[in-house]
Amino acid sequence: MEPGRYLCGPCSSHNAPGKPLDGVLECVFEGRPERGSIPLPVEHRFFPHIPVGHTPLWEPVRLRAELGFPGLFLKDDTREPSGSFKDRASVLVAAFAREHGIGEIALASTGNAASSMACIGAAAGIKIKVFLPKSAPIAKRIQVLQYGAELVEIDGNYDLAFDTCVEYTTQTGVLSRNTALNPLTIEGKKTASYEIVHALDRMSQGRPDHVFVPTGDGVIIAGIYRGFEDLLATGEIAAMPTIWAAQAEGSSGIARALSTGVFETRPSSTIADSISVDAPRNGPFALAKLKKHGGRAVTVGDAEILEAQLLASSRAGLFVEPSSAAALAGFVKVRGEIGRDEKVVVLLTGSGLKDIRNAARAVGVEA
Numbered sequence: 595m596e597p598g599r600y601l602c603g604p605c606s607s608h609n610a611p612g613k614p615l616d617g618v619l620e621c622v623f624e625g626r627p628e629r630g631s632i633p634l635p636v637e638h639r640f641f642p643h644i645p646v647g648h649t650p651l652w653e654p655v656r657l658r659a660e661l662g663f664p665g666l667f668l669k670d671d672t673r674e675p676s677g678s679f680k681d682r683a684s685v686l687v688a689a690f691a692r693e694h695g696i697g698e699i700a701l702a703s704t705g706n707a708a709s710s711m712a713c714i715g716a717a718a719g720i721k722i723k724v725f726l727p728k729s730a731p732i733a734k735r736i737q738v739l740q741y742g743a744e745l746v747e748i749d750g751n752y753d754l755a756f757d758t759c760v761e762y763t764t765q766t767g768v769l770s771r772n773t774a775l776n777p778l779t780i781e782g783k784k785t786a787s788y789e790i791v792h793a794l795d796r797m798s799q800g801r802p803d804h805v806f807v808p809t810g811d812g813v814i815i816a817g818i819y820r821g822f823e824d825l826l827a828t829g830e831i832a833a834m835p836t837i838w839a840a841q842a843e844g845s846s847g848i849a850r851a852l853s854t855g856v857f858e859t860r861p862s863s864t865i866a867d868s869i870s871v872d873a874p875r876n877g878p879f880a881l882a883k884l885k886k887h888g889g890r891a892v893t894v895g896d897a898e899i900l901e902a903q904l905l906a907s908s909r910a911g912l913f914v915e916p917s918s919a920a921a922l923a924g925f926v927k928v929r930g931e932i933g934r935d936e937k938v939v940v941l942l943t944g945s946g947l948k949d950i951r952n953a954a955r956a957v958g959v960e961a
């Protein structure tokens with residue numbers, strides 16, 4: 595990837611503000627992936643010194659018993675340095691910046707990508723500028739400022755923040771970490787698939803049959819597919835697991851497109867801010883992967899999300915933010931379609947401490 599080049603020119607020529615992106619690039623490696631190593635597009639020596647990834651895979655015994663699924667696992671990315679899965683992408687973008695001597699990175703975010711890039715930027719010594727809707731949860735905004743990033747508050751939604759940031763990076767030439775637009779945001783996220791397969795291997799638990807992924811813009815799910823595609827190519831897995839895009843009913847662009855074939859922009863409305871997008875920016879890419887590999891989608895309402903959040907907290911001891919709870923809620927909803935002996939992994943992408951307002955209400959406290 596050259597700095598400053600993002601989308602494929604011809605494919606993206608008709609892209610419009612506030613719409614899913616066509617022409618999102620995919621990292622391609624020469625030769626076959628090697629067993630046992632994770633191919634990444636930046637050499638290891640450029641990675642900043644901060645411990646990203648290698649998060650635990652939980653065996654939630656009480657939750658398993660309650661739901662009747664002995665093969666249920668929780669991939670706990672609440673433990674990332676900034677408290678969310680986004681660190682997997684941020685660390686790769688920071689490594690790329692270091693490789694190319696780039697001193698500033700800008701991005702738009704609903705909150706977690708911003709706090710993540712600010713966190714990694716602090717460790718790497720890179721200037722970070724973030725465009726964040728005013729409505730972003732307070733903890734995520736405080737994180738951004740604590741880590742020392744520049745915060746531009748947008749009087750509007752995430753979609754407006756995204757387009758404002760694209761304008762800024764186009765005009766200034768600053769490196770963009772906008773999700774989907776920068777292909778490294780997809781590539782960095784594939785590491786989770788490797789960790790899932792390797793952890794199950796160490797536990798002699800075989801291979802994952804189902805993976806539930808909380809989905810907004812569709813970058814995490816695309817990254818998860820990238821990882822499993824590599825693992826298929828090396829023969830480390832024999833078949834692609836069924837990947838489920840778990841979306842909020844009030845922000846379900848990818849789920850709708852999977853059944854109708856087209857993306858329509860609709861104002862989003864859900865308590866799960868991290869997966870609340872009007873237009874899924876990586877929609878076309880994610881949809882292509884879902885179709886190619888027989889992926890599925892499930893949508894859940896805010897009440898189901900809050901129930902699942904309480905379920906993970908009170909039965910597993912894992913307090914997650916609403917977006918992640920949506921993935922668990924998705925599994926709870928469709929579990930009747932899944933065999934009791936199958937291996938199911940639910941990706942829990944963000945810490946519950948990042949957005950306590952609704953969680954507080956669920957336990958009868960005003961926060």
Ligand SMILES: *Cc1c(COP(=O)(O)O)cnc(C)c1O
Nearest residue numbers: 706809810811812813814943944
């Ligand atoms: C960003 C985010 C998601 C959704 O990822 P997309 O790539 O937008 O689909 C899910 N959970 C958390 C905690 C996130 O921060």
